[in-house]
Amino acid sequence: MVSVERIKQFSTIQPEATWHIEDCLPPPNWPAHGHVELKELQFRYRPNTPLVLKGITLSINGGEKIGVVGRTGSGKSTLIQSLFRVVEPTGGKIIVDGIDICKLGLHDLRSRFGIIPQEPVLFEGTVRSNIDPVGQFSDEEIWKCLERCQLKDVVSSKPDKLDSLGK
Incomplete structure (x- = not known):
């Protein structure tokens, strides 16, 4: 029955955003500086559930090294997932080198970023x-x-x- 439940669950999943958007391509050398700006960023994992990120605003200059710390469930992983748009923001913006990443196709975004796993x-x-x-x-x-x-x-x-x- 668990298999049937999973099939039902996966058949109703919302598809990811468009992979490639022709009229919104980043420059070939983007991101050149690595300036990241979050403006009132909000996230929730499902409709009608509480926000897991509640209006985060911050600016990280290119070349800066930062650490994200917090208790279990405080939103550290969600913050990283937001940069790759694994989950789409509920509100706010993520701007990298002057480009709102939510307007880019997922391939154009994800092919430019990397992550070092733990x-x-x-x-x-x-x-x-x-x-x-x-x-x-x-x-x-x-x-x-x-x-x-x-x-x-x-x-x-x-x-x-x-x-x-x-x-």
């Missing part, structure tokens, strides 16, 4: 697939990236270089 396993697959999961960069660009992160020597010392399995 997992002890950092890599699964090859070095290349972790740095460039959709295969859009040349080897030269990947090596430049590794050099900037001071990892070029480590990867170049591996027998399979970029095709080495991460461990």
Whole structure:
């Protein structure tokens, strides 16, 4: 019966926002600075339930490092989910480098952001697939990236270089 309940539940889920919006594309280098602004941000997970984020307003300058702390259920994960639009805001705005992210297609948004999970396993697959999961960069660009992160020597010392399995 649980399976039937889940099928019924999943058949009525609201679809995610549009994947790609032609008339609202961000510039190719967006986000260039990483300035994040939340304006009166509000979230609830389902209609007719209380707000889990209640009018958060803050500004994070590009390059700034911040920490988000709080008790269980205080909205830390919801705040991160809001940046990827896993859940759409109930109210307010999220502006990154001058662009309201709720007006972008999900692919245009999510392909520009990254998240480092709280997992002890950092890599699964090859070095290349972790740095460039959709295969859009040349080897030269990947090596430049590794050099900037001071990892070029480590990867170049591996027998399979970029095709080495991460461990």
